Amino acid sequence: MTKYIFVTGGVVSGLGKGITAASLGRLLKSRGLKVAAQKLDPYINVDPGTMSPYQHGEVYVTEDGAETDLDLGHYERFIDEDLNKYSNLTTGKVYWNVLNKERRGEYLGHTVQVIPHITNEIKEFVYSVGRKTSADVVITEIGGTIGDIESQPFIEAVRQISLEVGRENSLFIHVTLVPYLSGSDEHKSKPTQHSVKELQGMGINPNIIVLRCDRPLESSIFEKIAMFCNVKPDCVIENITLPNLYEAPLMLEKAHFSDVVCRELGIKAKDANLVEWKTMVDRINGASGRCVEIGLVGKYVALHDAYLSVAEALRHAGFYHDVHIDIHWIDSEEITEQTVEKMLGGLDGIIVPGGFGSRGIEGMILAAKYARDKRIPYFGICLGMQISVIEFARNVAGLKNANSREFDAECPDKVIDFMPGQNDEIDKGGTLRLRSYPCIIKEGTTMQRCYKRLRIDERHRHRYEFNNDYRGILQQRGMTLSGISPDGRLVETIELTDYPFFVGVQYHPEFKSRPNRPHPLFLGFIEAAKARHLF
16 A cells, blocks of 8 residues: 655744755665655645746746656656656645536535535545555645644644554654753754644654754754654654755655654565665765856846756766766846946856746846857756847847847737747636647757757746748857757757857756756756866
């Protein structure tokens, strides 16, 4: 029978529940178990797709096109399994489904209530992951902090699941903060005790307590929490802040984390095989002192989580090429003709990631022009590709007023325009071009050199496309349309093939990069940036 693990958080938010869940997934997978992971988010948005990145960081897209919380990126990077639309559930989606069922009369006249109708919807979602994936273990992270009003239906639903599948098939892990008071030179366990008490008041007794801390804990803390929170002594696990998040599985396993989980769930599995993961971590920690300077030019740089997967993909490629990646977070609104040299000079590479809206666009165009003029390795992702097309059209093809319909609907040369069938009247949520789509690569291009094949599949999240009316003139002036959809209708990638690296892609390759298997385009970009640095 599928085993269910529920991860909750207490005391404060941002404790790393997602990293804890992802690390456990990696450990259990290394023991030969099939693992699925999911996140339950208490906000009322149907998904994070319409949120500003400043609210919840980046929107992570799955292979089947679900717009999800960024924690799913951690799950995929650690567990190395593709997730799907069953991997992220929000309060908004729950109520949306329940209200649609009510309108169709599926509740046969019953009064629709939080219990059982809302909780049943949540339970069905959790169960569906196990059914769809045939997973041995389903790890479910519950967003928010214990005590939040909006999380209560999720807590009640997983309490009911535990009763239905049996205690032997369910496990609760509670991640809490143990603060250090410098005045008294000691850690304090009381916040954890109160958080566990709150959870127990909801009918859930955690089996394992993971203690987040910035410095090693004294043994008395473990003893006190085990006693007052009613858990076994070895079920209190330290989770200390690390400089390299990929060390987390190794650190947790030193405390026998997966051994304890398997014991508590009655799982008989082989010992964890973490040789590949440890080799990767050793490579990261033993990287040379060489540092490659990458300018990330965006409009949401005040919150680095808005570009989390891009930053991680850059670092993955850095691990492979034995260099440290120093990311310069550059606000595109501050780039002008007067400041561009000061802000971008000295960089080894420039990357312009995705985004929406007209704010900061002219600064991005200046960044693309600077990279093209100086032959600095340039990587444009989604919006970054569109920026490079606009810049090339203006400054090379002579279309001085070229722009995207998104930024100027009245411009005479819309080199970026709506996808076929799209218009301004369409709803914003869930109507982008989403999920993985195929692409055919042109031979003899940078794309082929990086991928080493001629057909790829990558994840998309965008509304606007390269305008086919401008294919001819841009190609005549030297732009290579290096990736096209199989039916020939959509330009997926562009490049300047005679440059060391100047590539724009309409999709989001960062979502498929893994620490032990960097994405080919990021490898090519960092290779070119490293060569420039050494030159």
